[in-house]
Amino acid sequence: LLSCSSHGRLCASSTSITQRNNSSSAKLIVDHDQTTGVAVMHMQSPPVNSLSLDFLTEICITLEKLEMDKGCRGLIITSVPSAYVATMQIIVVVGNSSVNSQPKVFSAGLDILEMYGKSPEHCGEFWKAVQEMWLKLYGSNMVTIAAINGSSPAGGCLMSISCDYRIMADNPRYSIGLNETKLGIVAPFWFKDTMVNTVGHRNTEMSLELGLLYKPAEALKIGLVDQLVPEDQVLSAATQTMTNWLAIPEHARQITKSMMRKPTIEKLRSNREADIQNFVSFITKESIQKSLRMYMEMLKQKKA
Amino acid sequence: LLSCSSHGRLCASSTSITQRNNSSSAKLIVDHDQTTGVAVMHMQSPPVNSLSLDFLTEICITLEKLEMDKGCRGLIITSVPSAYVATMQIIVVVGNSSVNSQPKVFSAGLDILEMYGKSPEHCGEFWKAVQEMWLKLYGSNMVTIAAINGSSPAGGCLMSISCDYRIMADNPRYSIGLNETKLGIVAPFWFKDTMVNTVGHRNTEMSLELGLLYKPAEALKIGLVDQLVPEDQVLSAATQTMTNWLAIPEHARQITKSMMRKPTIEKLRSNREADIQNFVSFITKESIQKSLRMYMEMLKQKKA
Amino acid sequence: LLSCSSHGRLCASSTSITQRNNSSSAKLIVDHDQTTGVAVMHMQSPPVNSLSLDFLTEICITLEKLEMDKGCRGLIITSVPSAYVATMQIIVVVGNSSVNSQPKVFSAGLDILEMYGKSPEHCGEFWKAVQEMWLKLYGSNMVTIAAINGSSPAGGCLMSISCDYRIMADNPRYSIGLNETKLGIVAPFWFKDTMVNTVGHRNTEMSLELGLLYKPAEALKIGLVDQLVPEDQVLSAATQTMTNWLAIPEHARQITKSMMRKPTIEKLRSNREADIQNFVSFITKESIQKSLRMYMEMLKQKKA
Numbered sequence: 001l002l003s004c005s006s007h008g009r010l011c012a013s014s015t016s017i018t019q020r021n022n023s024s025s026a027k028l029i030v031d032h033d034q035t036t037g038v039a040v041m042h043m044q045s046p047p048v049n050s051l052s053l054d055f056l057t058e059i060c061i062t063l064e065k066l067e068m069d070k071g072c073r074g075l076i077i078t079s080v081p082s083a084y085v086a087t088m089q090i091i092v093v094v095g096n097s098s099v100n101s102q103p104k105v106f107s108a109g110l111d112i113l114e115m116y117g118k119s120p121e122h123c124g125e126f127w128k129a130v131q132e133m134w135l136k137l138y139g140s141n142m143v144t145i146a147a148i149n150g151s152s153p154a155g156g157c158l159m160s161i162s163c164d165y166r167i168m169a170d171n172p173r174y175s176i177g178l179n180e181t182k183l184g185i186v187a188p189f190w191f192k193d194t195m196v197n198t199v200g201h202r203n204t205e206m207s208l209e210l211g212l213l214y215k216p217a218e219a220l221k222i223g224l225v226d227q228l229v230p231e232d233q234v235l236s237a238a239t240q241t242m243t244n245w246l247a248i249p250e251h252a253r254q255i256t257k258s259m260m261r262k263p264t265i266e267k268l269r270s271n272r273e274a275d276i277q278n279f280v281s282f283i284t285k286e287s288i289q290k291s292l293r294m295y296m297e298m299l300k301q302k303k304a
Numbered sequence: 305l306l307s308c309s310s311h312g313r314l315c316a317s318s319t320s321i322t323q324r325n326n327s328s329s330a331k332l333i334v335d336h337d338q339t340t341g342v343a344v345m346h347m348q349s350p351p352v353n354s355l356s357l358d359f360l361t362e363i364c365i366t367l368e369k370l371e372m373d374k375g376c377r378g379l380i381i382t383s384v385p386s387a388y389v390a391t392m393q394i395i396v397v398v399g400n401s402s403v404n405s406q407p408k409v410f411s412a413g414l415d416i417l418e419m420y421g422k423s424p425e426h427c428g429e430f431w432k433a434v435q436e437m438w439l440k441l442y443g444s445n446m447v448t449i450a451a452i453n454g455s456s457p458a459g460g461c462l463m464s465i466s467c468d469y470r471i472m473a474d475n476p477r478y479s480i481g482l483n484e485t486k487l488g489i490v491a492p493f494w495f496k497d498t499m500v501n502t503v504g505h506r507n508t509e510m511s512l513e514l515g516l517l518y519k520p521a522e523a524l525k526i527g528l529v530d531q532l533v534p535e536d537q538v539l540s541a542a543t544q545t546m547t548n549w550l551a552i553p554e555h556a557r558q559i560t561k562s563m564m565r566k567p568t569i570e571k572l573r574s575n576r577e578a579d580i581q582n583f584v585s586f587i588t589k590e591s592i593q594k595s596l597r598m599y600m601e602m603l604k605q606k607k608a
Numbered sequence: 609l610l611s612c613s614s615h616g617r618l619c620a621s622s623t624s625i626t627q628r629n630n631s632s633s634a635k636l637i638v639d640h641d642q643t644t645g646v647a648v649m650h651m652q653s654p655p656v657n658s659l660s661l662d663f664l665t666e667i668c669i670t671l672e673k674l675e676m677d678k679g680c681r682g683l684i685i686t687s688v689p690s691a692y693v694a695t696m697q698i699i700v701v702v703g704n705s706s707v708n709s710q711p712k713v714f715s716a717g718l719d720i721l722e723m724y725g726k727s728p729e730h731c732g733e734f735w736k737a738v739q740e741m742w743l744k745l746y747g748s749n750m751v752t753i754a755a756i757n758g759s760s761p762a763g764g765c766l767m768s769i770s771c772d773y774r775i776m777a778d779n780p781r782y783s784i785g786l787n788e789t790k791l792g793i794v795a796p797f798w799f800k801d802t803m804v805n806t807v808g809h810r811n812t813e814m815s816l817e818l819g820l821l822y823k824p825a826e827a828l829k830i831g832l833v834d835q836l837v838p839e840d841q842v843l844s845a846a847t848q849t850m851t852n853w854l855a856i857p858e859h860a861r862q863i864t865k866s867m868m869r870k871p872t873i874e875k876l877r878s879n880r881e882a883d884i885q886n887f888v889s890f891i892t893k894e895s896i897q898k899s900l901r902m903y904m905e906m907l908k909q910k911k912a
């Protein structure tokens with residue numbers, strides 16, 4: 001994969017035969033196959049693809065560009081193999097594992113450092129970017145498939161359930177879920193709505209109250225993911241599934257998707273500013289900042 | 305079964321012993337057992353019980369008459385055996401099958417010919433009849449059971465999920481689902497709402513976006529049908545189930561049903577005209593007309 | 609368990625070592641372990657813990673006191689062993705069973721005697737107490753677990769599904785469900801909403817229309833209960849589960865619970881008076897009173 005100077009897909013295709021446009025920023029490698037109309041967005045923000053303000057901004061810019069590109073009809077989101085991590089920031093793994101078999105991360109979710117010890121203005125700017133990413137992804141006209149090749153807690157789970165379809169590596173060391181409560185913070189209503197739309201009210205209620213992370217088999221059972229495949233087949237399975245989705249008459253599929261998701265999207269769109277204020281006033285509370293500090297210290301200890 | 309001159313149940317009972325009133329139009333045979341209070345509505349509009357404007361009108365008239373008849377407390381909807389078809393209009397069957405084992409159809413759904421090459425006025429009148437059928441069936445005070453003895457795509461699926469209970473023939477050559485998207489058209493919000501009420505948001509989303517048709521076993525698994533029985537027992541199983549439903553105190557059951565379904569019904573009832581306008585402007589688009597033509601040509605080729 | 613003079617937890621702890629406060633009224637024994645912050649509310653209103661106006665009032669007072677007690681973070685609701693019943697009022701058991709193996713009841717639900725032959729004023733007061741119990745329980749900030757050690761029809765089921773988690777005795781002679789329709793009465797919208805939030809729209813629709821009672825295995829399958837354990841382990845399993853729930857950061861869990869349940873609670877809270885009027889005008893109808901009388905006579909005959 002080529003590395004280019006900006007977010008755009010300005011690079012000449014490296015392999016004109018397959019008509020691919022490869023572009024990348026520091027943290028995002030986009031591989032757009034013009035023949036199939038499918039773009040693969042590889043997240044590569046070491047060590048665990050945490051969703052920082054910068055990373056979210058890159059994702060949003062990429063989503064917008066792909067959305068406006070008539071030649072791009074499908075988007076696969078995945079984590080690059082180099083995102084293998086020797087130390088886990090968010091996910092705590094039990095047991096010993098050699099460096100070669102380190103568990104991988106799809107995305108560890110929102111970057112706590114963007115919410116800890118930051119000004120209200122910064123927290124607000126960060127939250128706006130989280131909203132923007134979700135609005136773009138959940139409301140995308142493209143077919144979106146999450147190729148979940150690693151653990152996917154919190155914001156990583158949100159990205160996954162905002163796609164049209166989820167394929168996860170069948171590795172019991174991985175887990176997925178909205179575990180915000182475990183950190184002492186609260187998933188906002190639109191995280192909740194997205195999850196209710198995916199696994200229903202009761203699963204969401206118990207899941208959010210307990211901050212549950214599900215192993216792949218459990219996630220499949222409740223419908224949090226749609227399909228499990230061996231770890232080395234996640235991307236190929238996603239590509240194959242994409243072919244089936246792209247065979248559907250596009251206009252009808254897009255209208256149908258919009259019908260299903262619009263009410264949920266409108267709930268946030270008409271309340272963005274209030275949602276930001278709500279987040280900022282919550283996250284800047286001393287007690288919540290203390291919770292975040294304790295959580296980060298706990299992670300450091302696990303790491304050591 | 306007797307054939308009478310009008311839609312009404314004016315015919316003298318053919319078998320006074322069992323106190324049955326049999327009536328029929330060209331396309332609908334209604335067998336009303338006065339002893340049990342159960343009417344069976346046999347659809348017989350060759351070749352595949354397509355829901356044309358005429359057929360929908362007959363169904364609506366019959367539903368209204370049965371609804372107002374205090375002696376009719378339960379309604380079973382099924383397809384007559386003579387609806388066996390040598391050529392399938394909507395359902396494309398893979399493999400060779402002898403004439404004797406031809407797959408059967410419950411209803412192939414809305415008649416495409418009512419939407420193709422027709423005036424906006426005609427399309428509007430047609431859509432109003434589709435609405436009326438759903439409003440009457442989904443909101444019926446009677447116990448309604450779909451005895452699904454054949455494939456049931458699109459409008460056929462809508463009729464099925466508008467009933468209180470669904471029994472399907474356990475024949476893997478049959479399928480059921482709202483597959484409108486595959487034709488390049490879009491299931492309207494009240495089709496969607498009815499399906500969400502039956503199988504939940506996520507199943508509906510994936511099902512409608514992909515235009516999925518489910519084999520009986522799959523349909524049972526997601527709750528799109530309630531029970532599978534051998535093909536020759538569909539009607540008898542429906543009759544037996546009806547007995548159990550009719551044993552429930554009627555007034556309480558009716559109020560409960562209304563409580564469950566009223567919000568969904570009101571959504572259409574308060575937006576009928578807008579929904580018609582929406583349908584007409586969509587279906588008369590050149591691109592959509594082209595999709596319909598391509599679909600019909602595809603069916604003809606499969607048939608040939 | 610000690611018996612005290614009032615509803616309050618005024619009694620000195622009988623076992624100062626474990627720092628327990630035991631209190632009880634005639635019908636409710638509350639065992640509050642100050643060390644763990646968990647209160648167990650044992651219902652003991654023979655023969656079947658029917659929810660009479662008096663009993664509901666006691667429950668409400670207890671719920672309010674525990675809610676305001678900062679030292680109480682979790683509540684387990686169960687039925688005392690002495691509630692074993694030789695004769696079943698609401699649940700009709702098929703087959704012969706010796707006195708020693710009599711089935712037990714969690715709660716038989718709303719006391720029919722409070723609705724039969726009573727003045728509209730009394731019915732209204734009764735219904736207000738039912739509302740109040742649900743509002744307090746479904747909206748509790750405490751972790752609430754139903755330890756369902758017996759049958760739990762109607763109002764007993766409502767209490768169960770208003771908790772955060774349900775553990776039921778794995779005894780096929782027990783059942784649980786909102787079976788109001790079988791009595792000729794109707795579960796109100798907030799019973800319905802609570803059930804939809806637990807088992808989804810379709811399960812609720814069929815369940816309420818038919819007044820279904822589910823065996824433990826069936827209840828587990830549709831998600832009406834969360835866990836089955838041997839009969840003698842219901843309370844210990846509930847205590848163990850409570851420990852897990854109380855390990856979650858409390859503030860985040862409470863906000864999350866409120867986010868999940870507030871819309872459902874607000875629907876009743878903003879319509880309490882209309883809901884009472886609706887209940888009173890329904891239940892005082894001659895036809896409904898007749899249904900109740902017939903139901904009670906049927907129970908007496910089964911009993912004899």
